[in-house]
Amino acid sequence: MNSLxxxxxxxxxxxxxxxxxxxxxxxxxxxxxxxxxxxxxDLKTGxxxxxxxxxxxxxxxxxxxxxxTLKWDIIFNASDPELPPDFIFGExxxxxxxxxxLPHLVSWDAGKPECLLQLVKELLQQYHQYQxxxxxxxxxxxxxxxxxxxxxxxxxxxxxxxxxKNTWTxxxxxxxxxxxxxxxxxxxxxxLKDTALDPxxxxxxxxxxFEDAEATQVFPKLYLSPSIEHAxxxxxxxxxxxxxxxxxxxxxxxxxxQLLTNKVQYVIQGYHKRREYIAAFLSHFxxxxxxxxxxxxxxxxxxxxxxxxxxxxxxxxxxxxxxxQPTLTFQSIYHFTSxxxxxxxxxxxxxxxxxxxxxxxxxxxxxxxxxxxPQFQEGAFANGKL
Amino acid sequence: xxxxxxxxxxxxxCYHSANSNSDHEGFLxxxxxxxxxxxxxxxxxGSSEFLSVIEVHNHEPCAQLxxxxxxxxxxxxxxxxxxxxxxxxxxxxxxRFRRNTQQQMSFREQVIHKxxxxxxxxxxxxxxxxxxxxxxxSSTHALEYVLFRPNRKYNQKISLSIPNLGNTxxxxxxxxxVPNTSKxxxxxxxxxxxxxxxxxxxxxxxxxxxxxYSALQERVQAVCGEVxxxxxxxxxxxxxxxxxxxxxALRKHNSAEEERRLQxxxxxxxxxxxxxxxxxxxxxSSHSSLTRVVLSGPSVEPSLERAENSSSPPIYSTxxxxxSPSAILxxxxxxxxxxGHPSPSVGxxxxxxxxxxxxxxxATGQEDEDNSDEDSSEYxxxxxxQLQPPSLSEAVTLGRPATVWPDGDAHSPPGS
Numbered sequence: 026m027n028s029l030x031x032x033x034x035x036x037x038x039x040x041x042x043x044x045x046x047x048x049x050x051x052x053x054x055x056x057x058x059x060x061x062x063x064x065x066x067d068l069k070t071g072x073x074x075x076x077x078x079x080x081x082x083x084x085x086x087x088x089x090x091x092x093x094t095l096k097w098d099i100i101f102n103a104s105d106p107e108l109p110p111d112f113i114f115g116e117x118x119x120x121x122x123x124x125x126x127l128p129h130l131v132s133w134d135a136g137k138p139e140c141l142l143q144l145v146k147e148l149l150q151q152y153h154q155y156q157x158x159x160x161x162x163x164x165x166x167x168x169x170x171x172x173x174x175x176x177x178x179x180x181x182x183x184x185x186x187x188x189x190k191n192t193w194t195x196x197x198x199x200x201x202x203x204x205x206x207x208x209x210x211x212x213x214x215x216x217l218k219d220t221a222l223d224p225x226x227x228x229x230x231x232x233x234x235f236e237d238a239e240a241t242q243v244f245p246k247l248y249l250s251p252s253i254e255h256a257x258x259x260x261x262x263x264x265x266x267x268x269x270x271x272x273x274x275x276x277x278x279x280x281x282x283q284l285l286t287n288k289v290q291y292v293i294q295g296y297h298k299r300r301e302y303i304a305a306f307l308s309h310f311x312x313x314x315x316x317x318x319x320x321x322x323x324x325x326x327x328x329x330x331x332x333x334x335x336x337x338x339x340x341x342x343x344x345x346x347x348x349x350q351p352t353l354t355f356q357s358i359y360h361f362t363s364x365x366x367x368x369x370x371x372x373x374x375x376x377x378x379x380x381x382x383x384x385x386x387x388x389x390x391x392x393x394x395x396x397x398x399p400q401f402q403e404g405a406f407a408n409g410k411l
Numbered sequence: 412x413x414x415x416x417x418x419x420x421x422x423x424x425c426y427h428s429a430n431s432n433s434d435h436e437g438f439l440x441x442x443x444x445x446x447x448x449x450x451x452x453x454x455x456x457g458s459s460e461f462l463s464v465i466e467v468h469n470h471e472p473c474a475q476l477x478x479x480x481x482x483x484x485x486x487x488x489x490x491x492x493x494x495x496x497x498x499x500x501x502x503x504x505x506x507r508f509r510r511n512t513q514q515q516m517s518f519r520e521q522v523i524h525k526x527x528x529x530x531x532x533x534x535x536x537x538x539x540x541x542x543x544x545x546x547x548x549s550s551t552h553a554l555e556y557v558l559f560r561p562n563r564k565y566n567q568k569i570s571l572s573i574p575n576l577g578n579t580x581x582x583x584x585x586x587x588x589v590p591n592t593s594k595x596x597x598x599x600x601x602x603x604x605x606x607x608x609x610x611x612x613x614x615x616x617x618x619x620x621x622x623x624y625s626a627l628q629e630r631v632q633a634v635c636g637e638v639x640x641x642x643x644x645x646x647x648x649x650x651x652x653x654x655x656x657x658x659x660a661l662r663k664h665n666s667a668e669e670e671r672r673l674q675x676x677x678x679x680x681x682x683x684x685x686x687x688x689x690x691x692x693x694x695x696s697s698h699s700s701l702t703r704v705v706l707s708g709p710s711v712e713p714s715l716e717r718a719e720n721s722s723s724p725p726i727y728s729t730x731x732x733x734x735s736p737s738a739i740l741x742x743x744x745x746x747x748x749x750x751g752h753p754s755p756s757v758g759x760x761x762x763x764x765x766x767x768x769x770x771x772x773x774a775t776g777q778e779d780e781d782n783s784d785e786d787s788s789e790y791x792x793x794x795x796x797q798l799q800p801p802s803l804s805e806a807v808t809l810g811r812p813a814t815v816w817p818d819g820d821a822h823s824p825p826g827s
């Protein structure tokens with residue numbers, strides 16, 4: 026009952042209400058965290074049990090907000106589908122938005138499918154205001170909030186969740202979810218298209234949890250959309266510095282932002298650098314190039330000859346090239362290993378410097394090949410069989 | 412705060428709600444009473460508690476949703492008046508019924524409630540929420556109801572009691588104070604009421620019983636009078652008896668004196684000691700017979716003289732107060748020595764506690780012994796008076812030679 030797929034949920038909803046919910050379930054992204062979309066559970070009906078067919082008209086809507094999931098009850102009436110719904114805001118019994126600030130409620134039009142989604146967005150805005158109000162219980166956190174609000178970079182895309190105040194200890198906790206203004210648009214497309222699901226907007230979110238009102242226990246966490254995470258090299262990209270004790274967000278957040286930007290820059294540069302590298306190798310080795318990755322420029326295979334000895338060289342360019350050195354794999358075309366593979370040798374350390382440009386790297390690589398090949402040949406004859 | 416709803420109103424609301432194919436709402440009509448409970452205990456003088464009691468008498472269902480408010484939850488006063496008509500002043504709250512939802516006030520309900528509080532001018536408007544929960548296969552349904560007081564910060568939920576919904580074989584069947592506004596009922600009562608009520612609206616049976624009571628009272632009063640009379644007669648007789656007794660005693664005393672003188676006269680010539688012991692013995696025997704006579708006296712009517720059994724005659728000279736028959740006719744069970752005992756001891760004793768206490772103690776049935784004690788004490792006085800003359804006469808005879816000692820031994824006179 027609880028983990029229904031969106032389609033299954035929609036099929037149980039009363040037909041008149043279905044268009045409204047379609048928009049919510051299929052396209053509904055509210056808030057900063059667009060990876061978690063809106064979910065509907067606990068479908069119930071307000072009609073008598075004599076009513077046939079799909080007639081569910083009340084459900085729980087799960088809304089991701091500031092790292093939490095809000096569970097709001099939405100109550101329609103299937104026998105009066107043109108009427109606007111009612112809401113129960115879960116545990117937030119104090120939250121009471123002003124109806125006049127919900128234009129989509131005042132002029133509710135059941136004929137417009139996006140009406141419900143818009144109303145939910147407006148309610149979320151009010152909820153955000155309500156949470157910011159709750160920050161007033163702690164002057165420290167209020168200061169954090171105000172200082173961020175003033176900064177145009179972060180002020181407009183912030184979600185605050187002021188947690189429950191523990192009435193015993195008076196402990197107060199809050200979570201700030203900020204959208205980091207990092208430009209991901211120049212990341213090469215090939216890095217982004219590897220993810221299976223629809224990535225949506227590429228976004229980086231910084232979540233900072235304050236476990237107490239004096240900000241002595243602060244836990245930051247970085248969330249990246251899956252494609253960005255992949256593009257930046259997996260989960261290692263999520264390492265961020267710890268929150269400095271006694272520091273404040275207005276200093277820390279730009280720091281993290283800069284770090285992320287640098288990484289992105291690095292990746293972008295890496296792409297270009299790799300392209301340059303491959304281009305240089307192409308021009309140097311010309312006909313010797315067997316194949317290369319023309320999209321990501323991560324691989325290159327050369328077929329070279331030295332004193333009638335032909336061999337292959339596979340060049341693997343890492344993600345953080347040129348910081349990281351490319352891996353050279355020499356492969357003999359004559360000899361096999363005992364396992365039936367072509368005899369090969371991997372070379373990871375050879376004369377290299379990240380400061381060389383593509384041409385220089387190609388020249389040096391050529392020189393290296395010349396120096397290394399006799400060794401390889403010997404090894405191939407010694408260890409491999411024809 | 413307590414709240415109650417009559418069984419028929421509750422079932423009527425449920426009926427309207429359960430039959431609607433959507434959410435349902437309406438208004439609750441009734442009254443709010445303030446009850447003051449005064450409790451007295453030994454530890455403190457008294458404390459009074461104020462309890463607000465909400466009683467729901469009736470309900471006014473709304474035909475459809477959004478009938479008195481718009482999409483934004485703004486209440487339209489005109490529509491409200493149209494629904495309530497002239498029952499607006501009886502409104503104490505409103506209710507809502509929704510299926511399969513949580514027992515919590517929703518957003519719109521809170522908005523409407525605030526407005527209704529202001530428009531109707533009821534500071535403690537209540538909200539009754541019905542939720543109807545059904546299991547998935549419709550095998551079990553539960554109707555839950557909660558009464559909210561949203562205008563308060565704390566204790567927002569109060570329990571709603573339905574009188575007589577329960578095991579009435581063990582509890583008393585409670586009658587509620589709901590006024591009956593049914594026209595049919597009023598007309599039937601008017602038609603058949605004369606069989607039970609008289610022209611003043613009082614039940615006929617009550618009057619009949621009251622007449623019986625009055626007749627009994629009259630009889631008792633008459634008996635009082637008779638008792639009074641008989642007591643007076645008895646008093647007189649008692650006086651005569653006492654006089655006669657005194658005369659007897661006096662005569663006996665005189666005759667005893669006479670005899671003694673005679674004996675003395677003869678004793679001078681013939682010493683004889685045997686007379687004295689007989690003399691001393693004589694008053695004792697007469698004593699005991701007299702005490703025996705006294706004992707039989709007061710035991711005649713102990714039930715009516717609880718308070719007035721002291722044998723001294725003056726008691727019966729006071730008249731019985733006729734207008735307080737309860738003090739005498741309806742004996743109230745009283746503890747021994749309790750201060751609340753009405754002791755009409757008018758004219759008796761010094762008015763201090765001691766005498767009335769002794770009176771009370773006598774009241775509980777020790778009268779026979781006390782009477783005998785007092786009577787015997789009177790006669791003891793007489794005995795001591797009788798004993799005294801012999802010692803006097805003894806003193807007189809001391810100077811003579813050959814004295815007669817009281818113990819009857821003959822002694823030789825000293826010095827001879």
